[in-house]
Amino acid sequence: MKLEHVNVTVRDPKATAALLCDLFDWQVRWEGESIHGGTSVHVGEAESYLALYTPPEAIQNAEISYYRAGGLNHIGVVVDDLDLIEGRVKAAGYEPKSHADYEPGRRFYFDGPDAVEYEVISYA
Structure with a gap:
């Protein structure tokens, strides 16, 4: 077994994908409409990737992840x-x-x- 992907909510998945491709020599594997009417960009390598998701509504800032269960x-x-x-x-x-x-x-x-x-x- 292996970890295939992690899904992260971001404000601008295309901009975040472009940055990660530049930093780590990754590729965009897929992009398009996704769950809850949002948009996703999958960026990474052949065997694993990050799914960069944004919902159709504006994202609100949340508390610091290290102090929140599930963060x-x-x-x-x-x-x-x-x-x-x-x-x-x-x-x-x-x-x-x-x-x-x-x-x-x-x-x-x-x-x-x-x-x-x-x-x-x-x-x-």
């Missing part, structure tokens, strides 16, 4: 070259934070669009 805490992305991706994150206007180097790998985090936190990890 999304972060999305972890494994990369070969951590320094390369950190450079891309900075160039895209996002601030890397919480750098750590402990078993089993090096990592940093950044808050992307809609305050979704991403953990970028290298096991190389």
Whole structure:
């Protein structure tokens, strides 16, 4: 068994998809109308992806996810070259934070669009 996808609600799925494709060399796998009259963009690789969803109504800000049952805490992305991706994150206007180097790998985090936190990890 494997994890196929994670579905995240965002304000602008096309813009978020474009950013993630630029940062991680991903591809848009599918986009179109989806559940509850919303729109989704699936972005990732052949075996796994993020489903970026927006409902037909305006999204309201919610409480911090780490303190809410069922909240999304972060999305972890494994990369070969951590320094390369950190450079891309900075160039895209996002601030890397919480750098750590402990078993089993090096990592940093950044808050992307809609305050979704991403953990970028290298096991190389």
